[in-house]
Amino acid sequence: MHDLKRSKKKMYKKQMPAMINSYNEESTVEIEDLERGCKNKTNINNSNNACNCAGNQSTNQNNNNNQKHDCHHDHHDHHEHHDYDEFECVCECKKSNNHCEPCEAESDTCVANPCAGDQCCNGITPTYSSKNASPVAIEAQRIYDAIKFQMFTDATGPNGETLYFDYDVVEIEGRIPVTGLANVTVDEVCMNYSSIEVVPGIPSIEDFQVMEVEDNAPCDTVFEYAVCPEKNATCCARNRGQSVSYKERGLTVIVNNLVLELRCHCGCTKIRAFAYPAVQQMGGQLCRVDSVEFRYNTLAARMCIPSNGRSLTLRQNYQTSLTVDCISKAYISAQDCCGCDCDDCFELTIPSGIDLICCIEETVSILISDQVVVLAVSQGINPRVVDTFANVCSFPSCGQ
Structure with missing residues (x-):
């Protein structure tokens, strides 16, 4: 989850200068691109499906100024005073109750915890037959x-x-x-x-x-x-x-x-x-x-x-x-x-x-x-190899 958040922070930092430079020409297109997670960007007085994200619950005051501040506050008017690292993810509005869904990580790569499996085990079961055995004095x-x-x-x-x-x-x-x-x-x-x-x-x-x-x-x-x-x-x-x-x-x-x-x-x-x-x-x-x-x-x-x-x-x-x-x-x-x-x-x-x-x-x-x-x-027991350093180090049977 932290890697996902850092990735989205970088995305905003990268897109922000371009949005600021082209605000006068393409402000509407850029803001709608950045705020694609919020739909139905209408005035709160004109629609019940207005998008008001957590942390920026807009009120009826100054509706004309706040109608573009749906998810990420006022990006174009106050970019010099805001730290954009705080905007960690894009919210998605839920029309039923006018609030934003929490951010969720999506990953196709998952690994199982090795310690979460069965704690029981089997001991060594050597292979024995009269063909590969010989008398040993002990x-x-x-x-x-x-x-x-x-x-x-x-x-x-x-x-x-x-x-x-x-x-x-x-x-x-x-x-x-x-x-x-x-x-x-x-x-x-x-x-x-x-x-x-x-x-x-x-x-x-x-x-x-x-x-x-x-x-x-x-x-x-x-x-x-x-x-x-x-x-x-x-x-x-x-x-x-x-x-x-x-x-x-x-x-x-x-x-x-x-x-x-x-x-x-x-x-x-x-x-x-x-x-x-x-x-x-x-x-x-x-x-x-x-x-x-x-x-x-x-x-x-x-x-x-x-x-x-x-x-x-x-x-x-x-x-x-x-x-x-x-x-x-x-x-x-x-x-x-x-x-x-x-x-x-x-x-x-x-x-x-x-x-x-x-x-x-x-x-x-x-x-x-x-x-x-x-x-x-004569070969004795073959223990399970835990480390793979044997691919680098060699241990001859005669000790040389």
């Missing part, structure tokens, strides 16, 4: 065994205390009965929190030594331990692994700054409320807390580890998800607020409370460092 961590735990538990206070919720009604769209209790249906519960912290329990594998590896994992939900098992001669002679007992005690998940948003309705009235986690103090008064905890029972399962006594890595990877159990009944009632008609004067009550649940999925893997031979494509 050293890597190999997965020897893996198990997965799936469980859930209810929320508690910071020290394992019973958890309650303190409710605040923040928005009501419609009418609520001013007396008695009104039934409320909770439609949605939205989770708002600042962080979810996974505190892993203390893992153990039989009587073997398990040592935590410091600064080993890039994510807050991944934990690794070094394990030094003993050799099992019987299983090793049979070229098999040994079965051991894996246990984890004390797994805890902490959710910080949790607030639940309850989206409800009472008939046709929409209600929105906040539920803050709290614990009960002496006298039954609720005290809000900054975090809630989810404490899990001991996890136990059998796992297979190498029987030759070689060291291994124990990896724990966690995935968490917050949800709530069924909220069957809720009520809203009006409170005495000294005649104030506001949302704070209503109280939301959920007799059975809210059962906040954290579902957790833990994958426990036994990793061993091994030298293995794999089938691989």
Whole structure:
């Protein structure tokens, strides 16, 4: 739009000297050419279709002098005192209501915004076949065994205390009965929190030594331990692994700054409320807390580890998800607020409370460092080229 306006400014500057020099001879033709966007240039007293552009609403005063000032003011009488840069576009009159249509840009060239498309993508899918593959020796961590735990538990206070919720009604769209209790249906519960912290329990594998590896994992939900098992001669002679007992005690998940948003309705009235986690103090008064905890029972399962006594890595990877159990009944009632008609004067009550649940999925893997031979494509992966400088720079395969 700005390029279009600058173009029209230049057009007026270019045409203006020619119009001024030839005004005495061809004033009528030049002005009508410049003001071709306005039609029916008649006196405002003689026609209802007179063109009066925005910014120059002419009045009935001096009609004989103003009848030529339809769109661009008095170009011929005051050209020495006007800055013609202000006339950015030619107005077109609309006869129905005697005003000018806004200027519109016309372009045949349009491009799509690259960031407005789908945000999903596909990873690299290499082409593989036995014809273009060859054996390659590598050293890597190999997965020897893996198990997965799936469980859930209810929320508690910071020290394992019973958890309650303190409710605040923040928005009501419609009418609520001013007396008695009104039934409320909770439609949605939205989770708002600042962080979810996974505190892993203390893992153990039989009587073997398990040592935590410091600064080993890039994510807050991944934990690794070094394990030094003993050799099992019987299983090793049979070229098999040994079965051991894996246990984890004390797994805890902490959710910080949790607030639940309850989206409800009472008939046709929409209600929105906040539920803050709290614990009960002496006298039954609720005290809000900054975090809630989810404490899990001991996890136990059998796992297979190498029987030759070689060291291994124990990896724990966690995935968490917050949800709530069924909220069957809720009520809203009006409170005495000294005649104030506001949302704070209503109280939301959920007799059975809210059962906040954290579902957790833990994958426990036994990793061993091994030298293995794999089938691989010698050319490797072909990454997508982002820059086109390869047309100028050459990168030989031999490094010369």
